[in-house]
Amino acid sequence: MDLLNQIIRHPVDPDYALVAARGNESANRRWTLALLAVIIGSLFAVAALQTTRAAPALQLERTELINRVQNAERAQDELQGRVASLSQEIATLRAAALGDDDAARALEERIDALDPVVGNVPVSGPGVLIVVDDSPSATADGRDRVLDIDLQVLANGLWEAGAEAVSINGHRLSSLTAIRSAGDAITVDYRSLTRPYRVEAVGDVRALQARFVESSAGAWWNDLAQNRRMRYEISDVKQLDLAADPGMVLRHAGKATS
Amino acid sequence: MIPLLGLLAGIVLGIVLEPSIPQILQPYLPIAIVAAMDALFGAFRAYLEGTFTDRVFVVSFISNVLIAAVIVYVGDQIGVGSQLATAVVVVLGIRIFTNAAAIRRALFHA
Numbered sequence: 001m002d003l004l005n006q007i008i009r010h011p012v013d014p015d016y017a018l019v020a021a022r023g024n025e026s027a028n029r030r031w032t033l034a035l036l037a038v039i040i041g042s043l044f045a046v047a048a049l050q051t052t053r054a055a056p057a058l059q060l061e062r063t064e065l066i067n068r069v070q071n072a073e074r075a076q077d078e079l080q081g082r083v084a085s086l087s088q089e090i091a092t093l094r095a096a097a098l099g100d101d102d103a104a105r106a107l108e109e110r111i112d113a114l115d116p117v118v119g120n121v122p123v124s125g126p127g128v129l130i131v132v133d134d135s136p137s138a139t140a141d142g143r144d145r146v147l148d149i150d151l152q153v154l155a156n157g158l159w160e161a162g163a164e165a166v167s168i169n170g171h172r173l174s175s176l177t178a179i180r181s182a183g184d185a186i187t188v189d190y191r192s193l194t195r196p197y198r199v200e201a202v203g204d205v206r207a208l209q210a211r212f213v214e215s216s217a218g219a220w221w222n223d224l225a226q227n228r229r230m231r232y233e234i235s236d237v238k239q240l241d242l243a244a245d246p247g248m249v250l251r252h253a254g255k256a257t258s
Numbered sequence: 259m260i261p262l263l264g265l266l267a268g269i270v271l272g273i274v275l276e277p278s279i280p281q282i283l284q285p286y287l288p289i290a291i292v293a294a295m296d297a298l299f300g301a302f303r304a305y306l307e308g309t310f311t312d313r314v315f316v317v318s319f320i321s322n323v324l325i326a327a328v329i330v331y332v333g334d335q336i337g338v339g340s341q342l343a344t345a346v347v348v349v350l351g352i353r354i355f356t357n358a359a360a361i362r363r364a365l366f367h368a
Contacts, residue, residue: 007349011356012300012307013318020309030260033312036319037261040294041268046279047287049272 119174157217
């Protein structure tokens with residue numbers, strides 16, 4: 001605090017007192033003083049002018065950036081629309097290529113049965129909703145917080161209990177989906193989640209919840225809820241709409257040789 | 259009287275002529291102005307105390323502005339430019355306030 005004291009006690013240049021004590025006043029230095037005053041005044045004016053000039057430019061830059069973000073978002077929407085229409089086209093072409101004999105129909109049935117399971121098509125129907133969240137006493141270093149492994153256990157437990165389709169915070173899970181921690185957040189398909197985590201699973205309502213609670217995943221989460229006081233709410237829902245996993249793409253196609 | 263007239267003339271000149279400051283010097287302009295304000299208030303206080311001398315004012319003004327600009331420049335080079343600018347503004351701000359309070363006391367005896 002010595003520095004602050006010094007600043008407060010000696011705010012005036014001590015040289016003023018020194019030179020005044022020496023007492024050799026020179027009157028012909030008036031012009032330097034005037035010149036300096038002019039310089040200071042113009043400094044003020046220039047700085048004020050520049051700041052007022054810069055404000056619209058900054059605003060312009062900001063709107064420009066916002067525009068660019070919005071354009072990118074629009075482009076992304078368009079591309080997603082194209083993905084959807086192309087997938088539709090693939091399905092149509094596949095149906096046309098398969099023809100109309102018994103083997104083709106059997107294949108078609110298998111495709112229809114497998115599509116929802118692998119996450120290729122949107123799925124809707126009754127199911128369970130599980131909402132989990134960090135404990136109120138969660139600390140920054142990760143104690144009593146939901147970890148990626150907790151969500152992995154939860155998702156695997158739901159598959160085990162017979163869920164047909166699972167999504168976390170709207171991100172549909174497929175066999176290619178990664179649930180991992182990245183920094184502070186848990187990511188699904190490399191997109192960060194925000195708390196609380198809503199895990200939706202479509203499946204047989206009568207069996208799904210009971211089988212999940214009895215599974216090892218249910219025991220795991222019971223333990224977390226009881227001992228760590230994490231939020232863990234499980235409920236039946238009449239109608240769930242899960243989108244398709246956009247990460248599912250056609251990687252390989254070939255003409256059937258039958 | 260002369261400094262006040264000079265200030266006004268400077269402001270008018272700056273607005274009318276609009277001299278453009280080189281891009282490199284622009285970050286140091288606000289700091290230079292704060293240093294100039296510090297020198298001005300110090301000079302006014304010295305004037306009220308009867309110890310004002312032109313030479314000390316000129317020298318203190320120029321050295322203040324230069325040192326403030328150099329501190330910020332060095333800070334920019336080592337990556338703490340904005341923090342050092344804050345430090346300069348805080349120190350000079352304290353001085354300006356102290357001087358302004360002394361001037362108020364001298365002028366209004368309050």
